[in-house]
Amino acid sequence: MRAAVLRNLGDETLEVVDDIELVELGPTDVKVQIKCTGVCHSDLHGMKGDLPQGAPFVPGHEGAGVVTEIGSAVTGVAVGDHVVVAWSPPCGKCVACVDQKSPHLCVMIQFAVAAIPRFVQGGSPVWGFAGTGTFAEEVILPQEAAIVIDKDVPFEIASLIGCGVTTGVGAAINTAKVEPGSTCVVFGCGGVGMSVIQGCQIAGAAAIVAVDLNADKQELAKRFGATHACSPDGLAAVQAEVCGMAGGFDYAFEAIGLPQTVRAAYDAARRGGTAVVVGVGNAAATVELNMFELFFQERTLKGSYYGSADVRSDFHRLLRLWKAGKLDLEGMISARIGLDDVNEAIDKMIKGEVIRSVITL
Numbered sequence: 440m441r442a443a444v445l446r447n448l449g450d451e452t453l454e455v456v457d458d459i460e461l462v463e464l465g466p467t468d469v470k471v472q473i474k475c476t477g478v479c480h481s482d483l484h485g486m487k488g489d490l491p492q493g494a495p496f497v498p499g500h501e502g503a504g505v506v507t508e509i510g511s512a513v514t515g516v517a518v519g520d521h522v523v524v525a526w527s528p529p530c531g532k533c534v535a536c537v538d539q540k541s542p543h544l545c546v547m548i549q550f551a552v553a554a555i556p557r558f559v560q561g562g563s564p565v566w567g568f569a570g571t572g573t574f575a576e577e578v579i580l581p582q583e584a585a586i587v588i589d590k591d592v593p594f595e596i597a598s599l600i601g602c603g604v605t606t607g608v609g610a611a612i613n614t615a616k617v618e619p620g621s622t623c624v625v626f627g628c629g630g631v632g633m634s635v636i637q638g639c640q641i642a643g644a645a646a647i648v649a650v651d652l653n654a655d656k657q658e659l660a661k662r663f664g665a666t667h668a669c670s671p672d673g674l675a676a677v678q679a680e681v682c683g684m685a686g687g688f689d690y691a692f693e694a695i696g697l698p699q700t701v702r703a704a705y706d707a708a709r710r711g712g713t714a715v716v717v718g719v720g721n722a723a724a725t726v727e728l729n730m731f732e733l734f735f736q737e738r739t740l741k742g743s744y745y746g747s748a749d750v751r752s753d754f755h756r757l758l759r760l761w762k763a764g765k766l767d768l769e770g771m772i773s774a775r776i777g778l779d780d781v782n783e784a785i786d787k788m789i790k791g792e793v794i795r796s797v798i799t800l
């Protein structure tokens with residue numbers, strides 16, 4: 440079958456090949472024919488080695504498709520079901536899932552699956568990004584990673600739910616728990632940042648300031664609910680206007696993955712406010728905070744992993760919001776492409792030109 444493969448970590452382009460095979464279907468696995476998959480910045484983080492990843496590997500983790508085969512012990516997923524791929528599904532039994540009630544922090548399945556190659560090429564193992572690898576016509580997934588959805592949801596819409604939308608909207612409504620009337624700023628207006636903006640709007644924020652280097656993105660952000668938009672340089676003036684005496688925002692979100700924008704998000708939060716780090720950074724990159732500000736500002740600096748979402752219920756919640764016209768997913772698709780155009784899509788993402796490119800397989 441066809442797939443896009445990154446040969447070595449650090450390579451800049453993917454090879455589109457047609458001789459990839461799947462590993463054997465285990466008793467608790469399902470085989471999914473991928474119909475659509477979004478190109479997310481985390482794929483690039485995997486290619487660069489910012490995220491731990493075995494190579495060669497098939498990138499892609501934001502996908503949706505149809506179940507074509509199930510293992511002998513699979514329950515709850517049937518052949519013909521339409522599914523969204525969850526790249527970190529909860530096991531439902533561990534300390535994170537049960538005691539801490541944080542199913543998004545469950546690593547039992549993700550770590551186990553990521554350690555096993557998903558594909559074979561010429562007899563050699565090929566890994567799947569984050570244990571998935573949706574830049575392929577078919578994938579083998581643990582049954583928990585296939586979240587069954589209604590058949591009337593278009594696959595391109597469903598694919599976005601698998602990562603960027605859940606990550607972004609979830610950061611606002613689950614991680615930060617933005618309240619009605621609050622003031623928010625979002626650094627980075629890619630697929631994830633635009634989803635954060637929509638999440639803040641759904642939560643009833645009174646002001647949502649979008650910050651991006653790209654002027655086109657600033658304009659687009661207003662379509663997704665931003666009340667103001669500016670470049671990083673222009674933020675001080677907008678912040679003074681929006682926040683007034685409060686001095687800073689109730690909630691500041693970083694959806695880029697750079698130390699300087701994490702620092703800027705921390706600085707943009709008001710005293711007692713919350714800065715949420717959604718962007719993925721390299722383990723070697725650090726952010727400096729001084730001792731005085733840590734205590735005096737009384738800010739909360741919080742990570743957000745997979746939108747602090749429970750994929751079993753939140754995927755459906757987000758689709759209900761989309762069906763109700765409260766979440767614009769069509770508008771997030773900047774380009775509809777084939778697998779052969781994947782390198783061009785990654786290039787456009789690096790240049791900040793697209794919200795999401797969606798590959799149809």
Ligand code: APR
Pocket residue numbers: 478479480481482484603606626627628629630631632650651652653656671694695696697700717718719720788789790791792793794
């Ligand atoms: N200041 C402001 N905006 C910036 C800067 C900067 N220094 N650098 C990049 N941007 C903007 C780009 O112009 C682009 O619009 O940030 C946006 C990033 O969007 P994408 O590359 O599409 O990334 P996305 O898929 O949205 O992911 C964002 O969230 O989940 C993580 O791994 C993901 O770290 C990534 C982040």
Ligand code: ZN
Pocket residue numbers: 529530531532533534535536537545546547
């Ligand atoms: Zn668990």
Ligand code: ZN
Pocket residue numbers: 479480481482500501602603
């Ligand atoms: Zn992603």
